[in-house]
Amino acid sequence: MGSGVAETRASVKVRGIVQGVGFRPFVHRLVRRHGLRGWVRNTSEGAELELAGAEGEIADFLRELVDEAPPLAMIESVSSEELPGEGEYEGFRIIESGRGDEMHTLVSPDMGICPDCRRELLDKSDRRYGYPFINCTNCGPRFTIIKSVPYDRAATSMAGFEMCPQCESEFGDIENRRYHAQPNCCALCGPRVFLLDAGGKEVPGGGIEGARRGLLEGKLVCVKGLGGMHLACLAEDEAACAELRRRKQRDERPLAVMCRDTDCARRLCRVSPEEERLLNSPRKPIVLLEKRYRAQLRHLSENGCLGVMLPYTPLHVLLMGEDIDCLVMTSANLSDTPIIYQNSEAVDKLRGIADLFLLHDREIVTRCDDSLYRVYAGREYPLRRSRGYVPHPVTVPGLPEGLLACGAEQKASFCISKPGHAFPSQHIGDLKNAETLAAYEGQIGHFEELFEVRPRALACDMHPDYLSTAYAERRAEAEGIPLLRVQHHHAHLASCMADNGLEGEVLGLIWDGTGLGTDGTSWGGELLRGSYTGFERLGTIRPLPLPGGDAAVREIWRLGVSALLEAGESCEGLTDEPLAPLVAEMVRRRVSCPLSSGMGRLFDAACSVLGIRQSCSYEGQGAVLLEAAAGEDGGEFDRAFYESGALDVFDWAPMLRQMAAARRGGESARALAARFMNTLVSMAAEQVSRSAERTGLRRVVLSGGVFQNMYLMERLPERLRSLGLEVYTHSRVSTNDEGLSLGQLRVLEAYYVSGGTAEDS
């Protein structure tokens, strides 16, 4: 360039997710700023660049490349190497990657409305003022509108909307913030909203204003979001919320809300700086927040927490306007079937439920529920990883292509591999009915198409009755590919290892409700040692007879009776269930009493014995209510252990006897619930430290649905660390069964890579 400054040349490799997120135009602008020449192109691992220019400018460029990367880019590493000689570059070029050499066609998750678009949306002088589908390179729908790859407008449900000249010129202008924003549109050329009445007839002039009026009058409105329909009503309107529950036959499960902004959220809940950041992040998950007062907002949630999200589409922003602070926004679905996502389906299935339908003509291609996250130890703690996160992969160096893990049953998910990346699916729901199974199979097919991958080996749970197991068996048979059955709690252990990028052998404290063990009984209070290649059961808890099997999972008073009897206690004064004597007899004679060492079941039993609750309307409710009931109490019950073969078994019988005595003595459930969990913390510390000593292993992973319990999470890891152990918890996939498919995948990889024949596990 002849300015007298030394010229240099560099080759730069960027690893991470940089496709479909406005990365190349960003690079282009940065290159201009620093007066560089060269080119950029996508690679299977990210992007590759060659740059020529002044030495200092290249260094500045590299720093800003990381610091100022577009919000959706996930840069894992940047490496640069000096190149000899002078390159021949004409300015700067973006080299279009041919279809074939792009091994990963990474698809971006859907992203919540960005601050720039929000500003334009509310700016009377902007040409998109009040337009509910405004979006740009940094925000808007992605995963939920993509039909096939490569990702361009023609392959999305925006294909039918032809861009007007003005949108077209933004799309083609690299300096514009809508450069290559595939869903770019405006009121002239894009989708439109419309309002239907309860009978499905369009309300003339209805639109968003009509829906707002309906909400303010206490009506229930079906609102089409990014990944499916919501049912909305005013959150403060207790009558409307009660009506919503009645019409939807939604038992007692908590209802999530959408708050207009963080200040509105703060009026209901405590919001830490990390929680505020997560609420406002482009992924816009539902964040589980602690209510200001526990007794508050009972009509929304019966426990101490409330799921809160902020408006994540322009439609939501307009719907809330300036006068609606908080809406209930619950997924529109019927009795545990997948979320409704098509217009006709909504009008059909929500007849008699929704008073109004606020819909639009941009088709949702793929269902994707709202994600549900917590902030734990300053990090994200997923409880449901879905919209805004899927289909982002988890990086697993060396992972081969074509492995498919089929998940379990509750909170079903699957996970599929491409080289170096595992792709966990979105939330699918409990795989217990034909509709959910159809959604599950459809989603697997969709992932295979989007990522252009066919499975060559499968993993599933050991439980023969899970629909995911049957699915895996059918495919293995039909396609002649190997199938590995992975023990449920081993998969949990591997999942938490993979989440933390661990290799080698660890201890795993795996606490959940249920999962088939290798001895044919139900497990779930497990202490394992293990790696991706195998595991050994070191400890567990005393098995509890479940009188009536599944019936005991709903009618948890049966578990209370069972636990008391096993502990040598009577249930007198602790239950007034008319059938208690009958159930007691079942336990005594071991009739229809499958055994379970599930920690979730012990929580249920304690919940009943403490008089907190006697029957549950959803899985895990007993544990949730017990946690919510717990107050401050530093006490503990007695602990005992016994050996069974090589197993170190926690005997809860002495604890149960003391609990019963304390109850009879009139002690509060508040204190006793805390004492119960304190005892579990101490027992885990004792059991784990014994095993750590015996095995020499210092690393402990915590996984399983019970670790959604924050009372335990605030105490147990700390206690284990105080014993000199390294503790690992989840942050990338859920601790419950949803996260388990990632673990299955890594166990499958270990077998596959070591050349083990899959069936011999």
Ligand code: ZN
């Ligand atoms: Zn935007």
Ligand code: ZN
């Ligand atoms: Zn337009």
Ligand code: FE
């Ligand atoms: Fe589990």
